[in-house]
Amino acid sequence: MENNNYFAEMMKSPMPREKEKTVISEFIDSFLSDILYKKEKAALMEKIDRSLDQGDRSAFIALSDELNRLEKTYQAS
Template structure:
């Protein structure tokens, strides 16, 4: 009998379950976004280091601009 009451109460108020899913989805999105940002930044940093080693000023400036855009995109969202 208690199980039927519990089920009936849960069906009356589905908000906590929906809120939990939303919070979990936001966490997962944030987590994945952070991983993507770090991966893209690391790749750009390697390319920047290589351009510095090779003395390629043009590539360095272009890659630095790309890194700045990446920083703005991920830190303003």
């Protein structure tokens, strides 16, 4: 009987649910960040490929630098 009272009191407490929401929120943030990174990387890779096909050296260098910055930013977070 004492265990039932403990359970009822724990269910009233918002703390476990808040922690669960925090973990879920962190997972969602991480998931969305990963999707955004992959989308930006794919777009840059397409632009890099296009610049190579067109022989545009300056665009290739600028886009490669941008890709390197994106990868460093993503690895840092």
